[in-house]
Amino acid sequence: DGGITQSPKYLFRKEGQNVTLSCEQNLNHDAMYWYRQDPGQGLRLIYYSQIVNDFQKGDIAEGYSVSREKKESFPLTVTSAQKNPTAFYLCASSFRRTGDYNEQFFGPGTRLTVL
Amino acid sequence: DAKTTQPNSMESNEEEPVHLPCNHSTISGTDYIHWYRQLPSQGPEYVIHGLTSNVNNRMASLAIAEDRKSSTLILHRATLRDAAVYYCIVRGSQGNLIFGKGTKLSVKP
Numbered sequence: 001d002g003g004i005t006q007s008p009k010y011l012f013r014k015e016g017q018n019v020t021l022s023c024e025q026n027l028n029h030d031a032m033y034w035y036r037q038d039p040g041q042g043l044r045l046i047y048y049s050q051i052v053n054d055f056q057k058g059d060i061a062e063g064y065s066v067s068r069e070k071k072e073s074f075p076l077t078v079t080s081a082q083k084n085p086t087a088f089y090l091c092a093s094s095f096r097r098t099g100d101y102n103e104q105f106f107g108p109g110t111r112l113t114v115l
Numbered sequence: 116d117a118k119t120t121q122p123n124s125m126e127s128n129e130e131e132p133v134h135l136p137c138n139h140s141t142i143s144g145t146d147y148i149h150w151y152r153q154l155p156s157q158g159p160e161y162v163i164h165g166l167t168s169n170v171n172n173r174m175a176s177l178a179i180a181e182d183r184k185s186s187t188l189i190l191h192r193a194t195l196r197d198a199a200v201y202y203c204i205v206r207g208s209q210g211n212l213i214f215g216k217g218t219k220l221s222v223k224p
Contacts, residue, residue, distance in 0.1 A: 033211070035214075040216070041216060042202065042214035042215045042216050042217060043159070043212075043214040044214075045211055045212075045213075048211060058211070090158045090159070091158075092158070092159075101147070101164055103149075103161040103164070104151075104159075104161065104212060105161070106157075106158030106159050106160065107158055108157060108158055109156070109157070109158050
């Protein structure tokens with residue numbers, strides 16, 4: 001079955017540690033996205049990538065880093081510079097067909113808690 | 116991207132229709148209207164989108180006002196599984212989605 005997987009589902013980290021969240025898709029999508037969601041709030045865009053080896057900052061990129069070495073994978077690293085990293089992290093992907101609608105497909109999310 | 120305004124919450128009875136409103140008075144002529152929903156503890160899922168004409172799919176209908184400054188997502192028969200946060204997003208055919216707080220829909224049995 002095609003889809004997006006995120007691992008782990010729950011992640012605990014000590015303050016001051018870097019942690020990497022995994023996102024993999026087998027939908028042959030060109031674009032991938034990372035969002036952060038805080039309780040009772042909407043989603044905020046952290047980073048996005050339209051093609052392999054290229055990515056752009058979203059609205060709240062400070063304290064985060066990404067890489068896009070493979071089309072299928074877009075890992076997110078939450079660094080110790082992120083002041084308030086406890087949140088629900090969502091990965092999404094989509095096609096980039098010009099002139100067509102490109103809906104985003106979301107993974108199940110990773111809930112990160114900093115202890 | 117155009118800003119949208121949605122009620123914070125709505126309630127519905129099971130098996131009754133639900134009309135979820137969205138105002139987007141600053142929408143431009145090339146902006147699409149998108150609806151996504153997010154079930155508890157899950158990622159959002161696409162519901163429907165439209166540009167000018169009303170749209171129907173297996174999940175819902177989208178009614179777009181003639182001036183395009185507002186739209187309504189219609190769930191024809193709400194079920195308990197439709198309880199979710201519904202996001203109305205206005206954006207061009209390209210570009211990133213901007214999620215507001217959405218409307219939290221509760222469905223009573």
